[in-house]
Amino acid sequence: MKNILDVKNLKIGIKSKFNTELLVKNVSFNLEKGDILGVVGESGSGKTLTCKSIIKLFDNTDLYCEGEVIYQGKNLLQANKNHLNTIRGEEISMIFQNPSTHLDPLMRIGHQISETLTVRQKLNKKDSYIKVIELLKSVNIKNPEEKYHCFPHEFSGGMKQRVMIAAALACNPKILIADEPTTALDVTVQSLFLKLLKEINEKFKISIIFVSHDLGVIANTCNKIVVMKKGNVMEFGTKNEIINHPKNDYTKELISSYPQLEEIHHKYNSKNKKIVFQVKNLNMVWKKFNLFKFFKNKSSDISVGLNDLELNVFKGDRIGVVGESGSGKSTLAKILIKILNPSSGSIIFDGLDLKKLDKKNEMKMRQAVQMIFQDPYSSLNPKKTVEYLLAEPLIFHNIVSEQNVLTKVDELMSKVGLEINLKNKFPHQLSGGQCQRVNIARALSVSPNVLIADEPTSALDVTIQSQIIDLILDLSNQLNLTLIFISHDLSIVRKVCDRIIVMKSGRIVEEGQTEQIFNDPNTEYTRELISSIPTIN
Amino acid sequence: MKNINLKPSLIAGFLILFLWILIAIFANFIAPYDPNVHDLENTFQHPNLKHLFGTDNYGRDIFSRIIYGSRIDLQMAIFGVIFPFIIGNLIGHISGYFGGIVDSLLMRFLDITMSFPFFVLVIAIVSILGPGLKSFYIALALVGWVSYARLSRSQVLVIKNLDYISAAKTLGYSNVRIMFVHILPNSITPSVVFSMTDAVLVVLLGSALSYLGLGVQPPTAEWGVMIAEGQIFITSSWWMCTFPGLAIVLLALGFSLCADGLASILNVRE
Numbered sequence: 112m113k114n115i116l117d118v119k120n121l122k123i124g125i126k127s128k129f130n131t132e133l134l135v136k137n138v139s140f141n142l143e144k145g146d147i148l149g150v151v152g153e154s155g156s157g158k159t160l161t162c163k164s165i166i167k168l169f170d171n172t173d174l175y176c177e178g179e180v181i182y183q184g185k186n187l188l189q190a191n192k193n194h195l196n197t198i199r200g201e202e203i204s205m206i207f208q209n210p211s212t213h214l215d216p217l218m219r220i221g222h223q224i225s226e227t228l229t230v231r232q233k234l235n236k237k238d239s240y241i242k243v244i245e246l247l248k249s250v251n252i253k254n255p256e257e258k259y260h261c262f263p264h265e266f267s268g269g270m271k272q273r274v275m276i277a278a279a280l281a282c283n284p285k286i287l288i289a290d291e292p293t294t295a296l297d298v299t300v301q302s303l304f305l306k307l308l309k310e311i312n313e314k315f316k317i318s319i320i321f322v323s324h325d326l327g328v329i330a331n332t333c334n335k336i337v338v339m340k341k342g343n344v345m346e347f348g349t350k351n352e353i354i355n356h357p358k359n360d361y362t363k364e365l366i367s368s369y370p371q372l373e374e375i376h377h378k379y380n381s382k383n384k385k386i387v388f389q390v391k392n393l394n395m396v397w398k399k400f401n402l403f404k405f406f407k408n409k410s411s412d413i414s415v416g417l418n419d420l421e422l423n424v425f426k427g428d429r430i431g432v433v434g435e436s437g438s439g440k441s442t443l444a445k446i447l448i449k450i451l452n453p454s455s456g457s458i459i460f461d462g463l464d465l466k467k468l469d470k471k472n473e474m475k476m477r478q479a480v481q482m483i484f485q486d487p488y489s490s491l492n493p494k495k496t497v498e499y500l501l502a503e504p505l506i507f508h509n510i511v512s513e514q515n516v517l518t519k520v521d522e523l524m525s526k527v528g529l530e531i532n533l534k535n536k537f538p539h540q541l542s543g544g545q546c547q548r549v550n551i552a553r554a555l556s557v558s559p560n561v562l563i564a565d566e567p568t569s570a571l572d573v574t575i576q577s578q579i580i581d582l583i584l585d586l587s588n589q590l591n592l593t594l595i596f597i598s599h600d601l602s603i604v605r606k607v608c609d610r611i612i613v614m615k616s617g618r619i620v621e622e623g624q625t626e627q628i629f630n631d632p633n634t635e636y637t638r639e640l641i642s643s644i645p646t647i648n
Numbered sequence: 649m650k651n652i653n654l655k656p657s658l659i660a661g662f663l664i665l666f667l668w669i670l671i672a673i674f675a676n677f678i679a680p681y682d683p684n685v686h687d688l689e690n691t692f693q694h695p696n697l698k699h700l701f702g703t704d705n706y707g708r709d710i711f712s713r714i715i716y717g718s719r720i721d722l723q724m725a726i727f728g729v730i731f732p733f734i735i736g737n738l739i740g741h742i743s744g745y746f747g748g749i750v751d752s753l754l755m756r757f758l759d760i761t762m763s764f765p766f767f768v769l770v771i772a773i774v775s776i777l778g779p780g781l782k783s784f785y786i787a788l789a790l791v792g793w794v795s796y797a798r799l800s801r802s803q804v805l806v807i808k809n810l811d812y813i814s815a816a817k818t819l820g821y822s823n824v825r826i827m828f829v830h831i832l833p834n835s836i837t838p839s840v841v842f843s844m845t846d847a848v849l850v851v852l853l854g855s856a857l858s859y860l861g862l863g864v865q866p867p868t869a870e871w872g873v874m875i876a877e878g879q880i881f882i883t884s885s886w887w888m889c890t891f892p893g894l895a896i897v898l899l900a901l902g903f904s905l906c907a908d909g910l911a912s913i914l915n916v917r918e
Contacts, residue, residue, distance in 0.1 A: 448818050477820030490811035494833040503829075504819045550815070557819065 115318050116142040116165070116286060121178035123160055131175045135160050136342040138178075142286065142335075147312055147319045149333030149350075151326050151365070153572040157342040158322045162288050164188070165320075166199050182286075200227055204279040208291040210271035214263040220274055221247075221259030227281045246277040249314070251307060268436075269300035273307065280315065287311075288320045293328060297435040298599060302643035305332050324572065326369050327645030330354055338362050354647055368577040369647055370602035384425035386459075387561055387593050388447060393420035393456035395442055395617070416442045418617040420456070426560075429587065429594040431608030431625070433601055433640065439617040440597045444565045447595070448482050449473075478508055481554035483583075485566040487546035491538040497524075497549055498534040504556045523552040527582060544575035551582065555590070562587060563595045568603065580607060601644050605629060613637050658909020664902030672718045679712035683869040692885050702887040704877065710887060713869040714895050720870045721851055721899060724781070728850035729843050731789035736796020737832075737839055743797065744804030745827050754797075762794050770853065771862060779862045784854060792846070796839050803835035837914040844907030848900040855896060871896050 118140050124133040135157040142148050150158045165180050167187060180187040187198065207213045215223060221243050228239040240259075247255035250273040263271060272292055279287055289308070293301040309332060312319055323329050329336060336353040338345040338361065346359040357363045395416035417439045424430060432440050445451040447458065449465055458465040461479065463472050484490035491500060501520045505511055511519045521531055527548040538546055547567060554562060564583060568576040584607060587594045598604050604611060604625075611628045613621040613636065621628065621637050632638045671678060681699075687707030695702040701710040743754040761769075770787045777783030807813065808831065816826045855872025857863035864870040866877065871892040878888025 445814075450814050450817050474820050477818065480818070482815070482818050484811040484815060486811055490815050492812045492816075492830050492834065503821075507819070507821060507825070553815065553819075 113144055114141045115144045115182070117179070117181040118161070118165070119179040119181070121161060121164065121180065122176070123157070123164055124175040126175045133175075134342050135164075138339070138342070138344050140337050140344065140347050142318050142320060144318055145312070145316055146335055147309070147321055147333045149329035149336045150320060150322045150339060151324065151329045151336060152339035153324060153574065155341070156339040158339050159290055161339075162205070162290055162320060162322055165288065166203050166205065167195055168199075168205070200284070201231060201282045202284055203286040203288065204282070204284040205288040205290065206272070206275045206279050206292050209295050210268060210275050210292075211263065211295075213275060214271055216263050218262075219259070220261050220263065220266070223263075224274065224278045224281055227278060231282050242281070243277075246280060247274075249280070249311070250274070250277045251303075252277075267300075268296055269304060272296060272304060276307070276311070280311065280317075283315070284317065286318045286320065288322070290322045291324070292321075293323070294325075298601070298645075299435065299639055299643045301328070302645070305645075308332060325645065326365055326573065327647055330647045331645045338365065364574060366647060368574045370573075370577070370580075370600065370606065371646070384427060386423055387426050387428075387461060388422065388424035389459040390420055390422040390424075390447075391457050391459075393417055393422075393443075393446065393458065394454045395439070395446065395451075396454045415617050417446070417453070420617075420619060422612065422619070424561075424593060424595065426593055427591060428610055429596065429608045431604035431611045432595065432597045432614060433599065433604055433611060434614035434620075435599065437616070438614040440614055441565055442617075443614075444482065444563050444595070444597055448480055448563055449476070474508070478557040479559055480561045480563065481557060481559040482563040482565065483547070483550050483554055483567045486570050487543050487550060488538060488570075490550055491546055493538050496535050496537055497529075497541070500549060501534075501552055501556055504553065508557055510557060519556075523556055526555070526586070527552040542575075543571050544579060547571065547575075547579055548582070551579075551586070555586065558590075559592070561593045561595065563597070565597045566599065567596075569599070576603075583607070601641060613640065655909045655912055657905045658913065661902050661905030661907075661909055664898060665906060668718055668722060668899055668902065671715055672722050675715045675719055679709075679715045681709035681712040683708060683713040683716040684867050692881070695887055701891040702885070704874075704885075704888050705881060710874070710891055713874060714871065714892055716869040717871045717874065717892070717895070718899075720781070720864055720868065721854065721896070724784070724854040725847040725851050725899070725903070727785050728788045728792070728854065729847045731785060732792030732846075733796055733839065733843050735789060736793035737800045737836070739793060740797035740800030741804055741827055741831065741835070744801040745808055745823070745831065751801075755801075758794050758797055761791065764791075766791060767853070767856075771857070771860070774857065774862045779865060781864060784857060784863055788850065788853075792850075795842065795846070799838050799842055800835055803838060804831055807831050807834050837911075840914065841907050841911045844903050844910060848903045851896060851899060851903075 118138060121135055121138040122133055123135040124131040138157070138161055140148070150161065152158045164176060165187065167190070176188055178188065182198070182202070185194075187195070190198070214220075221240070224243045224246060225239040228234045228242055229236075234242065243259060244255045247258060252258055252270060252273055258266075263274075266274065272295075275292075276287075292308075293304055296304060305328065308319065308321070311317060321329065321333055330350060334350050335348070336350055337347045338353065338359065340361050345361045346353060346357065353362060354366065357366060397416055420443065432443065434440050442451065446453050449468075452466075460476055463476060465476070468476060498517075498520055501523055502516050505516050505519055506513070520534065524531055524534060529545060529548050529552065533541065533545065538549070541549070550567075562583075567583065568579050571579060580603060583594070583596075586592065594607070596604060596607050609625055611623065611625050612619055613628070613634070615636055621632065621634050623633075628637060629641060632641060685708065687703070690699070690703050690707040691705055693699050693703040693707075699709050699711065701714065703709055704713075739754055739758075743751045769791050773787035773790060774783045777786060813826060813830060816830050821830075854863055855870070855875065858870050858872030859876040861876075864873055866873050874892040875889050878885065878892070882889055
């Protein structure tokens with residue numbers, strides 16, 4: 112097999128007045144014809160920059176670039192604009208992470224794909240129409256003739272990503288670069304998408320460079336893997352070499368911290384336990400306003416967030432809530448914590464009806480139930496120091512006397528594993544993991560009984576992810592917390608929770624103990640969800 | 649917030665404003681003549697060593713008048729901005745944070761205010777209250793708040809949906825606390841930057857009103873008044889309009905350079 116693309120000693124850095132800071136230091140790998148090459152690494156490892164440099168997709172004025180990217184005997188880094196333009200799209204094309212921001216919202220799907228055809232290959236309207244229909248079919252979109260005239264907002268995330276592929280394939284490129292193409296997708300959609308990518312690889316004999324932070328996804332799709340860290344290639348080899356016989360320490364760490372579907376025996380017994388949350392007939396409905404369909408079809412103008420939900424949470428439970436995006440997991444969390452009021456239904460917390468709380472009881476409930484949010488950065492006020500953020504609830508709720516506030520802050524910080532000298536920093540000076548630790552510390556500052564965690568790790572790197580999970584588990588054992596853990600990642604839920612609720616479009620599809628759900632799921636949906644978890648082996 | 653790279657525009661802007669403030673404070677030491685004393689033997693003097701910027705039709709020294717005028721114009725810039733700034737931000741925050749019917753009512757009220765041409769409304773209010781600086785400030789407070797309200801409301805709408813506001817709510821903080829401790833420091837930036845540009849507009853508006861005879865009354869030394877007085881003699885004595893005009897331009901430059909520099913500093917998040 113011949114190398115189709117050679118990357119040799121690639122160095123990329125940011126030029127400033129005084130020095131050049133290298134973001135990619137000495138990266139070399141090669142891509143053989145028909146291969147799927149996986150590039151894996153944490154955020155900031157330089158994987159996206161490496162890929163963009165292949166087709167020089169950045170403003171090269173303030174970037175320093177050195178090395179060689181050889182395609183068909185020519186160094187693309189030295190290529191002129193015209194040559195690059197013929198290569199982009201026709202020879203090498205790229206798909207991006209977020210499909211919804213890379214499609215023009217005011218242009219019909221078909222036109223977005225045919226644009227490349229009419230501009231590049233000078234096809235006339237009729238020919239390009241036929242070609243687009245063909246392409247849409249090849250990426251498994253049903254009724255392509257009808258979908259041709261749709262706008263991007265009428266498509267789901269997975270469909271949009273397929274359209275992106277169709278557009279990328281339009282000119283029969285030799286290489287497809289996919290930059291985190293599944294990160295914005297649900298697990299079930301992701302597994303379909305990965306299957307499609309493999310199909311395309313075989314059918315069109317196209318070489319693919321697949322960039323992802325998710326080792327499981329990479330291991331499932333690729334046959335060659337490049338492991339990157341801080342701009343360096345840690346290891347490069349076939350999938351078998353990397354996964355089964357990793358030589359590098361970092362690769363080993365990456366593999367060991369990947370959440371595996373391991374058997375963990377949770378002891379669970381709901382008998383003789385006090386009920387903490389009792390949820391009955393919970394409904395949440397949003398009214399949609401549609402200008403064009405205002406006069407017709409009134410019933411479809413209502414979107415259902417939650418549908419007749421019933422749930423009992425017992426003291427000391429560790430409940431996992433799983434489901435795809437849009438299944439109502441976060442809505443449920445927000446209602447339980449009373450940031451959102453339900454349309455109907457009742458929630459009893461510790462004998463208190465959440466609907467009829469007076470001021471005193473509300474304060475009691477606010478202290479007893481706390482939440483950790485998904486995005487560690489946006490859940491901290493950027494204008495306040497860590498110390499302020501942690502001291503504020505202590506002072507507001509009069510938890511400790513004024514002179515003891517600062518010692519309590521230190522205590523909280525050491526409890527969540529934060530160094531004390533970070534307390535005068537602002538959130539933007541901290542890493543994602545550190546921010547999430549601050550969030551946990553803040554939630555624990557009012558000594559709650561119930562902790563709701565809404566996807567607390569999905570914005571973090573894998574190695575940090577497992578640390579945070581361990582921290583949450585440790586603390587909930589130590590402080591005897593009731594944990595409601597929301598996640599789309601089943602392998603994490605299996606590790607953390609002893610009871611699981613599977614949700615789909617606002618309903619609870621299945622409920623049961625962790626072991627039972629994983630070993631003997633009752634519904635088709637749960638089975639599908641479990642089977643689409645990417646695993647390393 | 650350490651290690652901020654000070655932009656040259658900010659330094660230049662601050663220097664200019666600082667210079668004007670010094671001039672305003674020490675006007676009586678700097679000015680060589682009394683700004684309001686008539687000297688009928690020396691009318692229409694060209695700029696010369698005795699009268700740097702020349703004299704006007706009553707023989708008053710233009711240089712001294714500009715220096716004393718800075719007191720009034722700076723005062724206009726500050727008070728003409730501060731009242732609309734406070735009122736507008738308060739209304740914008742309340743409207744954006746509470747939403748619903750409060751928002752609708754306040755915003756319709758804002759729309760009504762906005763539907764009148766700005767300048768016409770200010771002139772109308774000033775003529776009802778009678779000419780003078782006090783009525784000028786009242787008119788500006790009543791009319792100028794709309795831009796601040798719109799600006800801050802749009803910021804609040806974005807910020808109130810961020811997780812740290814949800815986190816503050818789950819901790820049971822009061823609405824007032826959330827609004828002023830958690831939202832305000834994050835939403836104020838565009839208003840602060842805009843206020844710098846607004847100060848320029850206010851000085852120009854004040855000068856325009858004085859020119860129309862609705863603002864500061866002659867013989868008080870104010871740049872707009874001076875331009876108005878010099879207008880009749882512009883063909884024979886160019887210096888009567890030119891130097892007060894240049895003073896306005898220099899003050900405006902100071903404010904807008906500051907606005908530019910502040911915008912880049914306040915948006916830093918590294």
